[in-house]
Amino acid sequence: MESGNEKAKSGYITPATGAIIAANIIVFAVMAVFTGTEAISGPNNQVLLNFGADQGVRAMNGEYWRIITNIFVHLGLLHIFMNMWIFAVMGPNVERIYGSLKFLLAYGFAGVIASLTSIYMHPYNISAGASGAVFGIFGLWFGFLLANKKVLQENFVKDNMKSAVVFLIMVLASGFMRSGIDNAAHVGGVVAGFMCGFFLCPVFPGDPPWRKKDFLGIVLMLAVGYGAFYFANQRTHQLIKSQSVALSPADLKEPTALLKNNKLSEAVKALDSLLQKSPNDPRAHYLRALAYANLREDGKALADIDETLKVWPDRAPALQFRTERLINLGRFQEALKSADKAIAAAPNDSMGYMMRSSIYDRLDDVSKSLEDSTEAVRLAPNNANAFSHRGYSYMNLGLCDDALKDFSTALQLDKNLVGAMNGRMFAYFMQSDYIECDRQAMETLAKVGMKDPCAPYAVIMAAICRKQLGHIPERIALVNQSAQIFDAKKWPYPIIQFMNGQLSPAAVFQLATDNDKMTEAKTYIAFDLLADNKGAEASPMIVWVKEHGNKTFNEYDLVSALLNKMKK
Secondary structure, three states, rough: OOOHHHHHHHHOHHHHHHHHHHHHHHHHHHHHHHHHHHHHHOHHHHHHHHOOEEEEEOOOOOOOOOHHHHHHHHOHHHHHHHHHHHHHHHHHHHHHOOHHHHHHHHHHHHHHHHHHHHHHHHOOOOOOOOHHHHHHHHHHHHHHHHHHHOEEEEEEEEHHHHHHHHHHHHHHHHHOOOOOHHHHHHHHHHHHHHHHHHHOOOOOOOOOOOHHHHHHHHHHHHHHHHHHHHHHHHHHHHHHHHHHHOOOOOHHHHHHHHHHHHHHHHHHHHHHHHHHHHHOOOOHHHHHHHHHHOOHHHHHHHHHHHHHHHOOOOOOOHHHHHHHHHOOOOOHHHHHHHHHHHHHOOOHHHHHHHHHHHHHOOOOOOOHHHHHHHHHHHHHHOHHEEEEEEEHHHHOOOOHHHHHHHHHHHHHHHOOOHHHHHHHHHHHHOOOOHHHHHHHHHHHHHHHHHOOHHHHHHHHHHHHHHHHOOOOHHHHHHHHHHHHHOOOOOOOOOHHHHOOOOOOHHHHHHHHHOHHHHHHHHHHHHHHHOOOHHHHHHHHHHHHHHHHHOOOOHHHHHHHHHHHHHOO
């Protein structure tokens, strides 16, 4: 039976175990100070890399310290809690058997081998956490039991082996069934710890703390560590080399030129061919993503940019591009997370804030939308797009005077910014200033010309304003003139036909073959009906746009602003 003193001794945290836990908690606390709640809920890749997370392509290209530092970086509060809890339970007993210094050596060796195993298996993955080293302590315990089974009680060895094996199997099985778990590091850590159980001598009562076998064991640990580093380094560089052999700058010259000349389908074919030779090259995926985006195939563009981000997880332009694709696909919650990563990667880039502002706008969080657009203006006080963007945020809050100031500032910075022209036109419309709205619409037409894709929308807005003003002859003249110029086969020509009485609303809706066209058709026809005081007919159309319309369209913003104004 244990004495009271022995029980007390077996219960407290031992020096090395306590120091390791303290170091992990300190690193986590520092991350929390710099990132706030993100450290608790789960830091993004850029934050992890900034604090020392591992990534093979970086670690094997000069950033060797990541092999060690990643052991102290965690992916959130639950991650560090589970690792440290298990370590606090297991660590002290094993530390007493080997002594603090040998225990530290085994922990560090297991952590390093776990990192190198992870790099060997997944050179591009970002990895962090103490679990590989913690699993190494389990391996050390296994090694101790087997290496010293002749001097230990048979039942003691069997019982402890069974318990530890069951626990490890459960943890490893759970990891294999869940995505995002670095099982390569776990297995590497267990094996490394197991070897240490044979390389290092336990310190039984009466034994010296160090014996000749320990020094031989340390030499063997260094040899194993060198071999693991060599193979991880070789594999990583072979992979990088295999990806870059076929894709020299000369190879990428042709698809780049095709993109610049807007020969998008040809560019995709050229990049398809290159990616068959080097399927993971981030540059080729990025270029193909650009081509698909310009072809309005956002799903394919998203898949390609995700491949690029596997290699370049902290590239702000790629993250911004991904965010834009998600917005276009209507996946706003995912887009919000992507925008957060883009801002973390480039906190002084106004583009990330403008994108996140747009997302908050689509999620009907107009206050946060204004906060982000204001931050964009602060970061880029000479950027016309930043002011234009904030103008829309103000307009969605019903603050049309502030919106007009920002749109005017944007046009002072860039007199040809169509988005600001349209925004000013919409803001005047929201103020029921139909004279200025009509004037702005005609000014836009004068700037872009009647052949521009934006021209039909300026005509539609001017026609609605002229009906509101009772300027029916001027309305008829404008609509008829534009009907002769615009391509009758292209959208939104059916709305022009509604304006001159050729089509009914129902007929226009039949020609609106997708959600985008329906959003525009219902918005403009509703506003035109409101000009005729036909609110009962217009109301269902406005409700439809708010509930089902494309949230990336200005028409959705216009309807939202109208509804916000009506609430006030």
